[in-house]
Amino acid sequence: QVQLVQSGAEVKKPGASVKVSCTASGYMFSTYDINWVRQATGQGLEWMGWMNPNNGNTDYAQTFQGRVTMTRDISINAAYMELSSLRSEDTAVYYCARARSPDVFDIWGQGTVVTVAS
């Protein structure tokens, strides 16, 4: 079936970087944009940006400009989100989501918990 499977939980120290993977199956990976959305504990959803797996083009939310990088490996149907200069406020669940169209996130990964603590 169509699904996105994300990498496991991460614990990082402030100032470090984290790279989360999102592996697609059940559909043609290059056909749909992959978005990244995060959710701090007890908080709402926050859009981080998206990537076109076909050409690697990206758009990032202003909040994360300069700290986030989204990439992909077409050969293994994987998308990656790397967030640098981590701080405690980056502690959250990070989701990847397929965009069936720019405004419709129809398939979501299971989420990856990233904890930033000294």
Add this chain to the structure above:
Amino acid sequence: QSALTQPPSASGSPGQSVTISCTGTSSDVGDYNYVSWYQQHPGKAPKVMLYEVNKRPSGVPDRFSGSKSGNTASLTVSGLQAEDEAEYYCSSYVGSNNPYVVFGGGTKLTVL
């Protein structure tokens, strides 16, 4: 890229209808018919319930409907059922030279 405004909570009894609002600006909700609604149960990933204001993905009950007037979009859940209790988020896609997506703060729907 300010978050859309939703009421923090809403409630209704089984069988009743409840409407959740989502207020943006003339630059996002008011300018595009690209409003989506997501349902999220605790510990789960969000699930799209409506897109392009009032379109339902396959499998979403027709008890869920959407509308938009000016800068405010609304989600109505009719015939409330216990399983509708969840957090609901609206989102708006803003197409421009630097397109982006903005979410609302979320509304906790309680079925009494």
